[in-house]
Amino acid sequence: MAEAHEAVAFEFRVGAEGVNLNVSYDVFKALLYAGLRSWKLRCRRTMNSLYNTIYPGHPLFGIASCGIVYGLNTKGHDPSYGLIDWLDLHIFKRYFTPDNSKILACIVFGTGAYIVLVQIRQSALKKLFSYHGWMYQEHGKKMRFGTKLWGSLVKLLIGRNPSLYSYQSVLPTLPLPSLDDTLRRYLRTIRPLCNDEEYHRMVTLAEEFRETIGRKLQRYLWLKWLISTNYVSDWWEKFVYLRGRSPIMVNSNFYGLDTAYVRPTKIQTARAANIVCAAFQYRNELDHQNIKPLMVQNLIPLCSSQYERQFNTTRIPGKETDKLVHYSDSHHIAVYHKGRWYKVFLFYKDNLLQPCELQIQLDEIIKDPTLPCYGEEHLGALTAGERTLWAEAHQTYFSTGINRSSLEAIEKAAFILILDDEEYDIGVNTTDKFDTYARSVLHGKGYDRWFDKSLNFIISKNGVVGINVEHSWADAPVSVHLYEYMIAEDIVNFSYDELGNTRGTPRFVALKPIKLKWLIPEACNNMIEKSLAQAKNLYENVDLHVYVHNAYGKGFMKKCKLSPDAYIQMALQLAHYRDSGRFNLTYEASMTRLFRDGRTETVRSCSIESSQWVKSMENPTVTKNERIKLLRRACDYHQQQYRDAMTGKGIDRHLFCLYVLSKYLEIESPFLQQVLHEPWKLSTSQTPVTYDDQHLKRLMAKNPDVVARYGIINSHSLVPLGGGFGPVAADGYGVSYIIATEDLIYFHISSNRSAPETDSKRFGQRIRQAMEDMRALFDEESQNVDGFYEHKKI
Numbered sequence: 001m002a003e004a005h006e007a008v009a010f011e012f013r014v015g016a017e018g019v020n021l022n023v024s025y026d027v028f029k030a031l032l033y034a035g036l037r038s039w040k041l042r043c044r045r046t047m048n049s050l051y052n053t054i055y056p057g058h059p060l061f062g063i064a065s066c067g068i069v070y071g072l073n074t075k076g077h078d079p080s081y082g083l084i085d086w087l088d089l090h091i092f093k094r095y096f097t098p099d100n101s102k103i104l105a106c107i108v109f110g111t112g113a114y115i116v117l118v119q120i121r122q123s124a125l126k127k128l129f130s131y132h133g134w135m136y137q138e139h140g141k142k143m144r145f146g147t148k149l150w151g152s153l154v155k156l157l158i159g160r161n162p163s164l165y166s167y168q169s170v171l172p173t174l175p176l177p178s179l180d181d182t183l184r185r186y187l188r189t190i191r192p193l194c195n196d197e198e199y200h201r202m203v204t205l206a207e208e209f210r211e212t213i214g215r216k217l218q219r220y221l222w223l224k225w226l227i228s229t230n231y232v233s234d235w236w237e238k239f240v241y242l243r244g245r246s247p248i249m250v251n252s253n254f255y256g257l258d259t260a261y262v263r264p265t266k267i268q269t270a271r272a273a274n275i276v277c278a279a280f281q282y283r284n285e286l287d288h289q290n291i292k293p294l295m296v297q298n299l300i301p302l303c304s305s306q307y308e309r310q311f312n313t314t315r316i317p318g319k320e321t322d323k324l325v326h327y328s329d330s331h332h333i334a335v336y337h338k339g340r341w342y343k344v345f346l347f348y349k350d351n352l353l354q355p356c357e358l359q360i361q362l363d364e365i366i367k368d369p370t371l372p373c374y375g376e377e378h379l380g381a382l383t384a385g386e387r388t389l390w391a392e393a394h395q396t397y398f399s400t401g402i403n404r405s406s407l408e409a410i411e412k413a414a415f416i417l418i419l420d421d422e423e424y425d426i427g428v429n430t431t432d433k434f435d436t437y438a439r440s441v442l443h444g445k446g447y448d449r450w451f452d453k454s455l456n457f458i459i460s461k462n463g464v465v466g467i468n469v470e471h472s473w474a475d476a477p478v479s480v481h482l483y484e485y486m487i488a489e490d491i492v493n494f495s496y497d498e499l500g501n502t503r504g505t506p507r508f509v510a511l512k513p514i515k516l517k518w519l520i521p522e523a524c525n526n527m528i529e530k531s532l533a534q535a536k537n538l539y540e541n542v543d544l545h546v547y548v549h550n551a552y553g554k555g556f557m558k559k560c561k562l563s564p565d566a567y568i569q570m571a572l573q574l575a576h577y578r579d580s581g582r583f584n585l586t587y588e589a590s591m592t593r594l595f596r597d598g599r600t601e602t603v604r605s606c607s608i609e610s611s612q613w614v615k616s617m618e619n620p621t622v623t624k625n626e627r628i629k630l631l632r633r634a635c636d637y638h639q640q641q642y643r644d645a646m647t648g649k650g651i652d653r654h655l656f657c658l659y660v661l662s663k664y665l666e667i668e669s670p671f672l673q674q675v676l677h678e679p680w681k682l683s684t685s686q687t688p689v690t691y692d693d694q695h696l697k698r699l700m701a702k703n704p705d706v707v708a709r710y711g712i713i714n715s716h717s718l719v720p721l722g723g724g725f726g727p728v729a730a731d732g733y734g735v736s737y738i739i740a741t742e743d744l745i746y747f748h749i750s751s752n753r754s755a756p757e758t759d760s761k762r763f764g765q766r767i768r769q770a771m772e773d774m775r776a777l778f779d780e781e782s783q784n785v786d787g788f789y790e791h792k793k794i
Helices: 025-054 059-074 083-090 098-129 145-157 179-193 196-227 233-242 268-287 305-309 355-367 379-383 387-397 401-411 431-443 476-494 522-539 554-559 564-580 608-617 624-646 652-664 670-676 693-702 704-710 760-777 779-785
Strands: 010-015 018-023 254-257 313-316 323-326 332-337 340-345 416-419 455-459 465-469 542-549 586-591 600-604 682-686 733-741 744-752
Touching: 025 059, 025 268, 059 098, 083 098, 098 145, 179 196, 179 608, 179 652, 196 652, 196 670, 233 323, 233 652, 254 431, 254 476, 268 355, 268 416, 268 455, 268 476, 305 323, 313 401, 332 355, 332 401, 340 355, 340 401, 355 416, 379 387, 379 522, 387 522, 431 465, 431 522, 431 542, 465 476, 476 693, 476 704, 542 760, 554 564, 564 586, 564 608, 564 624, 564 682, 564 733, 564 760, 586 624, 600 624, 600 652, 608 624, 624 760, 652 670, 693 704, 733 760, 744 760, 760 779
Parallel strands: 332 416, 416 455, 586 682, 682 733
Antiparallel strands: 010 018, 254 465, 313 323, 332 340, 455 465, 542 744, 586 600, 733 744
16 A cells, blocks of 8 residues: 655655655656646646537638638628728728738628627527516417417527536526515415414514615615626525534435435445546546536526536535635545545546556555544544534644645545445335434544535445535536436446456556555544544434325326426425424425526415415315315415526515515514524425436446346436435424436435434325325326336336
């Protein structure tokens, strides 16, 4: 195993015998190649930036424009109405020959004219993307002429070969709702949560707010809206994520699990090598912007800004606020195994390691008999405890010397790889073991993860994969996109040999892993142990349960002509009412990525309509037909709320920004205080399935032997088990669900053991019963397809 001095190219010592210069040539060459790669990457990014600036135009069309202008001019036609002659006479003839000055004048005019046309096209697209009426048309109804015309214009102007960030400049700005509309919608959402006295009190507070400081705060917020690309996102990141002083483990970070249907290998280092190489391959696609932007209905682009900080990103602790740092490039990963930290280079002579070459490096780590340094084993606990304690330790003990160098190796890594020392037995027939697996990926032992890094890839001893994601840099869909790509590349493209090892023959012997060295004083170790105690108290209180619903799925819901998401949200409302005995404030995350730099908005799932339907389900005198009618109305209203949230007409982000302004201006508002401190007793989120079927089909066609070996039918075979997050309220539930296939849904339910009102397994049973009761409503309508919707093993 390489020693610590191999981490630097030069070691310079002055002693009694004179000057001693030790050169590590391998690392020196690695640094040279790293510099060359960074230079190439910088040039590529510059070219991509120029390409995106004129998109949906193209540089070749600009060149063609100059050629056409010059050709017309030479034949006596002047498309510039005298401007070319003026440029020729007053500018270029002073410095160039007549022929050259004429050519330059034509080039300048042709380029300028093309840029103007591109700007007009971009402005038109921005206006077209600001229209969202298409979202409100009922599914299956004949499209209105105006919407058809809008769609045709978008198709005409949108361009044909966008890179990842091509549409950023033409995405509209998140609109600022009117104060009156937000207050009206807010009061409607809390009506089922309050008795008459509580509701009238909130109406009075809202009216006082509107008539006093509300207008003033709205004007200030309008100014922020006017000068920023997104009036919410920067404050949301700063105050919701980075200002929080409580542990980010469980409270902020979220997790994702492996696929249950395919177990490609049980060799830990082989699976880790494939996953890491797939992640770097994805990062390379990001760097070259070859990944296409996600499109709604293959027509409307979603904002791609969150992809920028996916790799090479870390969260740096501060006493009052943390800082999110993104490095332009990284050539290594940080690996944790049995209490020891390593730096592993992923490039050799500017070539990305192949999985078979990386597996050799990871095997070196597994076989390394070296013991952890003092304090090293539990070092990661600093990222799991209170942020202020970590900030103090960071500044005091990790700002100089060898500790700083080793910490930078972790913080500047592309991501973290955890070679876990536990096994997880997961599969279609071992669903009872999902809970332990999910808990391990969410929090581990409190010290065997680096929760500040954007991505932690966790590989169990028997080759099961998990991912832990720091939340401040982006939301779940961006990580899901990466995760699905990696699973497809890992299993279908890279794959494994008959023994479960990586395929291929090593081309060279790469740099050995570098074991990081630490000098942890006793005072620092005491802080590490204190942080670990905080983390342990937190994660031992987590009650996490993965409920697998395989009776039916979205196929049945669509047969009933109901939105699957709205259907599941109504099931959660019914389950939660039965569990708690009352209606509670419910959070569902919706995205606002139709707008530039958009992140999320809240959909308040507990509504007047949903509460009426829930009450009908608990009232035996209400007929089945009336219950169905109320359910359809509740689902329709939920869809309406979801569309409003996606199109910038949400409630909570607007009120949040008004609250931030009131704090800046040192103005107290009883109304905003009440709104911002209401507990979300039920916090929910749907994990999207964003599979690029074309990517998977290409891989399957390329590797038919692998497809046959693992029995892969389509993308459903590789859908992950989803993921989840910790409870938001101390006495509430956190529920994440993924609609995996036509007949399979995974629910990840979290709560606190210390809360007597909650029990995650009990809530899972409530969901099961609610889903059964909802299906019973449609028995007569769906009896002819019951057999089709029985669970099928893929």
